[in-house]
Amino acid sequence: MNALDVTGLSFHYGRKEALQSVSFSVMPGEFCALLGPNGAGKSTLFALLTRLFVSRQGRIAVMGQDLQTSPRAALACMGVVFQQMTLDLDLSVARNLAYFGALHGLSRRESVLRAAEVLERLDMAERAGEKTRALNGGHRRRLEIARALMHRPRLLLLDEPTVGLDARARAAITAHVHALARDDGIAVLWATHLVDEVAPDDTVLILHKGHILQHGRAADIAPQNRLPAHFMALTEDTAA
Numbered sequence: 455m456n457a458l459d460v461t462g463l464s465f466h467y468g469r470k471e472a473l474q475s476v477s478f479s480v481m482p483g484e485f486c487a488l489l490g491p492n493g494a495g496k497s498t499l500f501a502l503l504t505r506l507f508v509s510r511q512g513r514i515a516v517m518g519q520d521l522q523t524s525p526r527a528a529l530a531c532m533g534v535v536f537q538q539m540t541l542d543l544d545l546s547v548a549r550n551l552a553y554f555g556a557l558h559g560l561s562r563r564e565s566v567l568r569a570a571e572v573l574e575r576l577d578m579a580e581r582a583g584e585k586t587r588a589l590n591g592g593h594r595r596r597l598e599i600a601r602a603l604m605h606r607p608r609l610l611l612l613d614e615p616t617v618g619l620d621a622r623a624r625a626a627i628t629a630h631v632h633a634l635a636r637d638d639g640i641a642v643l644w645a646t647h648l649v650d651e652v653a654p655d656d657t658v659l660i661l662h663k664g665h666i667l668q669h670g671r672a673a674d675i676a677p678q679n680r681l682p683a684h685f686m687a688l689t690e691d692t693a694a
C-alpha cells in the first residue's frame with residue numbers, strides 16, 4: 455500500500471490557481487524531495503496535506519485512509535514538521551515530547567518510553583533533561599523531528615526543515631531523515647528549494663507554478679552534480 459496518494463489535487467486562492475491537478479504517490483521507505491522555487495505551491499500542498507485547507511477538487515489518502523472522509527485515521531498515520539518552529543522553549547526536551555505524546559493519547563509510561571526511543575533515534579539521548587532554549591538551531595530541529603515520530607507515523611512531512619541552519623546541522627538532519635526512510639520504512643515528503651539535499655536514490659518531484667514538471671528517481675533525472683543546473687533551467691522563468 456502507498457503511504458501517500460494525491461490524486462487530481464487543485465487549489466485556488468480566489469482566482470489565483472496555486473495547484474493544478476497535482477497527482478503523485480509516496481511509498482513506504484521512499485524519500486521524496488519536493489523541489490520548487492518560491493511560489494511553486496509547496497506550502498499550499500502542505501496546508502492541504504495537513505488539513506489546514508480543504509480542497510474540493512482531488513483526493514488525498516494516507517495509508518489508504520481518505521483525508522476528507524476519515525481525517526482522524528489519516529492524520530494519525532502522519533508526522534509533520536512545519537516550517538515555523540513550534541517547540542515550547544521553556545520546557546525541557548523530555549517535557550516537549552511528553553506533552554505531544556499526551557496530545558496523541560499515549561499514556562505517561564508509553565510517552566516516557568517512546569520519548570527515549572525517538573531521542574536515541576535522533577542522537578539526542580543525552581539532552582533529554584536540557585531546557586529546549588539551551589539547544590542550538592540544529593538540535594531544536596532534530597527535537598521537532600523526534601516529536602513528529604512520537605506516535606509512530608508511517609508518513610513524515612517536512613516543510614523546508616533546514617532553513618536557517620549551518621552546513622553541518624543541515625547535513626546531520628538530512629542524514630537522519632534519510633535513515634528514517636531507509637531503516638524504518640517511513641515514507642518522507644521533504645519540501646525544499648535546496649537541491650544539494652537530494653541523494654541519487656531519492657525521488658524528486660519538481661513543482662512549478664502549481665504543476666508537477668518532473669517526477670522520478672534523482673539519478674535518472676540528472677547526474678548528482680547536474681541536478682541544481684537542471685532544476686534552475688526547468689524553473690528559470692521565476693528567477694527574480
Ligand SMILES: Nc1ncnc2c1ncn2[C@@H]1O[C@H](COP(=O)(O)OP(=O)(O)OP(=O)(O)O)[C@@H](O)[C@H]1O
Nearest residue numbers: 467470471472490491492493494495496497498499
Ligand atoms: N493567501 C494567499 N492568497 C493569494 N495567493 C496566495 C496566497 N498564498 C499563496 N498564494 C499564491 O499561491 C502560489 C503558491 O504559493 P505557495 O506559498 O504555496 O508557494 P511555495 O512553493 O510554498 O513558495 P515559498 O517557497 O515562497 O513558500 C503563489 O503564486 C502565491 O503567490
